[in-house]
Amino acid sequence: MSAVLEAKNLGKRFGAHWALRNCTFSLQAGQITALVGPNGSGKSTLLELAVGLLSPTEGSIEIFGSSPLKNPADVLQRVGFTAQEHPLFGGFSVAEMLRFGKNLNPRWDDEFANARVAQLGFPLNKKIGKLSGGQRAQIALILALAKRPDVVLLDEPVASFDPLARREFLQTLMVTAAETNASIVLSSHTLEDLERVCDSILVIADGTIQLIGEIESVLASHRYVVGPAEEEVLSSIVHTVISRSRTGRQVATLVNLEAPLVLGDSWSVHEPSLEDVILAYLERSRNNPIGITA
């Protein structure tokens, strides 16, 4: 079976600026992937390339083996997409917005869409422009999911939510994903709650991929190694050092394990949190702008 999303040496340049470069990765079906990176790191560019809103400057990106620009009819039916800031028609009522989705999508599930709107308690005749940011995000998600897509790409879906709404939203997303078997990629500039929801992560900074993998294996393959400052060199011979911080006479090093750790008595090993790992990669990309894949 072909990958849900596969990028080969993907790059996108705007004027003189490369928003994305040298991206090669592939996402397998049935996973919920968090696309994480700071603002302006290339997350939106990547997702817009995936749905064909942008065309690659170099390389390629395919969804289920089809290019979104060469075969829009194949790709668009199978993709549910919400763009950043959830563009909707402000003058439309909720009911009209759903009718828009129904008219343009052959696989549209009207029952699902209406049930979700009823569940959220949005009046059908309310104007989209009168809804709150969070409510608009919900409508955008319903539009994307009612297409009955095989893959859902969400650009900053929870950015306009308060913490409680964010948790509820992600909950809905997980339930729906389980019901429909859709793969999901969602981008976020914050890490909060993502670990609970996602199976894998793709960390992007400065337009390049810093880290990609299943969360479990990412956690399993990274360790904090703390030891005396004068011996720190030992660990970096075998393992890739992601970050290093000095406190007094001790040095804490986050390493990507490439072999079992063999350390002297003066060393201790700690499991990092996902947030620690991601932040270490982001920090590293700021100091050293060449990404690697784990």
Next chain:
Amino acid sequence: MIWITWRQYRTELLLVVGMLVALAAYLIPTGLQGHDAFNSSGLASCLSTDPFGCWDLKEPIQNAYDSPQRVTTWFIFFPGILGVILAAPIVFEFDRRTYRLSWTQSISRDRWLWTKLGIALLALSAFAITFTMMMTWWFSPLDRLDPISHHHLESFAFKGAIPLSYAALAFASTLGIGALTKRSIVAALLGLVVFVTAQILIGTALRGSDQTIVIDETTRMVRDRFWEFQLIEAAIVLGVSAVFIALAAWIVKLRMQ
């Protein structure tokens, strides 16, 4: 797609209908006065027997049109405003960035563009033709004063294919500039600028409008070769419009990526 286009155009279509009703509210009573003046003057029968003996009879008709014409001169802007208004719903999609929603449904960008363009241009034609018919009726008593008084130059831009072609130009330039800049206000203003500039440049070059001796000559030409002049001017204006439409389609297909 047709329902969506209708829904997105509803306000604009009502606006244009409102404008046409307002124009009609002025044109119908003043036009009826003009027609009455013509019919009661006896000019019709006079012209068919001895055209050059009817000078005195044209007076009441010219009086009837004198002050209304100062108002209807401004109606020349209607095709321009019509074009800008009908381009607005598409330009809004670029400006408000909702194209990211429209182009990620299950239909291709091509179908989206051509359906919208098709329906917009259909509406544009219907409105422009209605306007042309109203103006042609309104001007007909003046046009019938020929050969003792020439008004063909005044009515030329309101008749035939001219209003439709300039409405298409305003529509296409607003659309093209809107796709390029993604700014509704800029697109609407520049669309009107293109419309006015074209009226002045093309209109002057082809019809001539300076108040010189040439005017009688030009008037006669405009009268005798009405459709030839009409079609040449319309073809040029529609040609420029097609360039703007092509620009918009090119940006939608290739640039906005």
